Amino acid sequence: DQQVKQNSPSLSVQEGRISILNCDYTNSMFDYFLWYKKYPAEGPTFLISISSIKDKNEDGRFTVFLNKSAKHLSLHIVPSQPGDSAVYFCAASGENAGNMLTFGGGTRLMVKP
Amino acid sequence: EAGVAQSPRYKIIEKRQSVAFWCNPISGHATLYWYQQILGQGPKLLIQFQNNGVVDDSQLPKDRFSAERLKGVDSTLKIQPAKLEDSAVYLCASSLNRVNIQYFGAGTRLSVL
Numbered sequence: 001d002q003q004v005k006q007n008s009p010s011l012s013v014q015e016g017r018i019s020i021l022n023c024d025y026t027n028s029m030f031d032y033f034l035w036y037k038k039y040p041a042e043g044p045t046f047l048i049s050i051s052s053i054k055d056k057n058e059d060g061r062f063t064v065f066l067n068k069s070a071k072h073l074s075l076h077i078v079p080s081q082p083g084d085s086a087v088y089f090c091a092a093s094g095e096n097a098g099n100m101l102t103f104g105g106g107t108r109l110m111v112k113p
Numbered sequence: 114e115a116g117v118a119q120s121p122r123y124k125i126i127e128k129r130q131s132v133a134f135w136c137n138p139i140s141g142h143a144t145l146y147w148y149q150q151i152l153g154q155g156p157k158l159l160i161q162f163q164n165n166g167v168v169d170d171s172q173l174p175k176d177r178f179s180a181e182r183l184k185g186v187d188s189t190l191k192i193q194p195a196k197l198e199d200s201a202v203y204l205c206a207s208s209l210n211r212v213n214i215q216y217f218g219a220g221t222r223l224s225v226l
Contacts, residue, residue: 004155034214043117043204043217044156089155099211100169103155 003027004092006104013111019077021107023090026071030092034101035064035075038087047088048075080111115139117218119205125224131193134221138186138207144168145182146215147190148204156204162188163211195225 005024013019023033031052036044050057050064050073057064063076077084090104118137126132138145143164148156159178161168164185173180177196182188192199202222206215 006155009153036217041219043206043219045217046214049214091155100158100161101156101215103157105153105155 004102004104006090006107008107010108013080015111015113016079019080021075021088023073023104025092029094029096031094033073034091036089082111082113085111117205117207117216119218119221123222126195127226128197129194133189133191134203136188136205142207142209144208144211145188146206150202197225200225
């Protein structure tokens with residue numbers, strides 16, 4: 001039973017364009033959501049997060065949107081750069097889940113120069 | 114600030130052998146996590162420590178996996194005996210406490226032949 005799903009295993013985008021990565025969740029008790037980025041042979045690194053009391057959080061080129069009614073969140077990268085090429089993981093947690101992270105399967109983003 | 118250190122980086126063993134992984138978290142981080150990441154999937158939590166006590170080990174296959182965090186700092190994860198399906202990257206992460214951002218090490222890639 002996958003509680004966090006990333007339905008697109010890969011995404012290819014031209015440099016300078018917008019990248020949109022999507023994530024869906026099923027557990028309504030999740031109240032905190034994170035995006036992690038992973039380069040090959042490295043551990044995941046924290047990118048951006050959002051609390052369920054917000055519907056948008058922005059940090060430079062990265063913006064996360066949360067639609068609680070649809071149980072959907074998305075990560076927007078504008079403009080995309082070749083260095084953004086990595087695997088992106090969506091993760092969710094909730095106080096009732098012991099604040100433990102449940103990860104999606106990841107989306108591999110390729111930004112072409 | 115030094116990150117989460119893990120060793121070894123790679124390990125190849127035959128099935129039914131035993132193996133151990135070591136993790137040194139970021140200094141001052143009370144919470145330590147071990148994750149298993151199978152190829153093409155997101156990280157899955159195996160066990161969570163708060164200082165030297167276990168918070169959650171519900172996903173740990175206790176018939177073959179064990180973990181300890183003596184003195185509330187370093188941690189070891191052991192598999193005995195290993196099975197083919199244990200081939201994965203084992204990630205260690207730490208956070209200041211249970212509600213903070215988790216920082217990951219580079220992981221140990223285990224291949225069971």
